[in-house]
Amino acid sequence: MLAVLSPGQGSQKPGFLSAWLDLPGARERLEDWSRLCDIDLVHLGTVADQAEITDTARTQPLLVAAALLAAEHLPLERVDLVAGHSVGELAAAHLAGVISAEDAVQFAAVRGREMAAACAAAPTSMSAVLGGSEDEVLDAIQAAGAYPANRNGAGQIVAAGSTESLAKLEATPPAKARIIPLSVAGAFHTPYMEPAQQQLAAHAASVTTTDPTRTWLSNADGQPMASGEQALQRLVAQVTAPVRWDSCMESMAERGVTAIIELPPAGTLAGLAKRQLKGIEIIKLNTPDDLAAAVDLIDRVDTEGKA
Numbered sequence: 037m038l039a040v041l042s043p044g045q046g047s048q049k050p051g052f053l054s055a056w057l058d059l060p061g062a063r064e065r066l067e068d069w070s071r072l073c074d075i076d077l078v079h080l081g082t083v084a085d086q087a088e089i090t091d092t093a094r095t096q097p098l099l100v101a102a103a104l105l106a107a108e109h110l111p112l113e114r115v116d117l118v119a120g121h122s123v124g125e126l127a128a129a130h131l132a133g134v135i136s137a138e139d140a141v142q143f144a145a146v147r148g149r150e151m152a153a154a155c156a157a158a159p160t161s162m163s164a165v166l167g168g169s170e171d172e173v174l175d176a177i178q179a180a181g182a183y184p185a186n187r188n189g190a191g192q193i194v195a196a197g198s199t200e201s202l203a204k205l206e207a208t209p210p211a212k213a214r215i216i217p218l219s220v221a222g223a224f225h226t227p228y229m230e231p232a233q234q235q236l237a238a239h240a241a242s243v244t245t246t247d248p249t250r251t252w253l254s255n256a257d258g259q260p261m262a263s264g265e266q267a268l269q270r271l272v273a274q275v276t277a278p279v280r281w282d283s284c285m286e287s288m289a290e291r292g293v294t295a296i297i298e299l300p301p302a303g304t305l306a307g308l309a310k311r312q313l314k315g316i317e318i319i320k321l322n323t324p325d326d327l328a329a330a331v332d333l334i335d336r337v338d339t340e341g342k343a
Contacts, residue, residue, distance in 0.1 A: 041297070050086055053098075057078070069137075073141055091221075096147055099301070100143075122224070123144055127140060134245050151232045162194050163216060165210065180202070183278070197223050197228075294316060297321055302320035
């Protein structure tokens with residue numbers, strides 16, 4: 037079984053979309069999406085510097101657009117399962133047949149803008165906690181007054197909360213764990229994002245959905261989305277809820293996933309899968325030069341039933 041994964045915020049690098057715009061129609065596609073969300077995605081994906089593409093309001097639609105642009109060159113009708121990390125779920129929503137590409141990009145633009153605004157309301161941030169006992173890490177995060185925003189598996193949990201709570205966590209880290217402050221705008225996937233959730237709920241009322249046409253694992257619990265209606269509700273709720281990527285990977289293992297293609301900008305989810313899902317075959321789809329290997333992998337999984 038093959039899974040196509042869409043990464044989340046923090047995976048972007050300057051110029052990562054440049055090579056994709058050489059493909060026929062790609063620049064025009066990105067320009068159309070730029071007009072929809074009133075953000076110059078061509079500029080951001082090609083010549084913008086790191087500071088520009090770290091801006092939450094710009095980064096989120098850029099990442100969704102990048103994943104969708106690359107996915108259009110894959111035979112998705114032969115893909116068994118999709119999933120996305122955080123904002124990557126919006127790309128997965130389209131790959132699963134639940135929302136249109138246009139709605140995915142627009143939703144990401146609203147999400148990014150409103151989450152950036154929520155971040156500006158209070159001094160918050162996120163820190164990666166690497167290693168240590170999972171139970172002890174979770175206890176330490178709670179004791180510091182923070183939240184486990186991302187449970188990524190492979191010995192990585194991301195804590196989020198007030199800068200004060202994260203400073204307390206760093207001062208009293210769990211045994212055998214390292215605390216690494218992250219350069220992010222604020223405490224994503226925590227109650228600090230409630231203002232953004234309210235705005236997303238209003239926007240979601242105008243989004244048309246259909247039921248998934250392939251398995252789409254939810255960040256909420258790693259289980260398949262049951263319907264388009266449920267998926268839309270979870271996309272709204274996701275901004276204040278933890279990302280359970282560990283559960284998504286457990287579900288992939290249980291379902292017999294033997295191969296993964298990570299959409300651009302690829303690397304983060306591939307790294308987590310390599311550590312957690314031993315023996316799995318992985319393609320990191322970062323440039324059009326990687327398309328042949330990705331299509332070959334789909335062909336082999338489709339014909340052999342395994343990678």
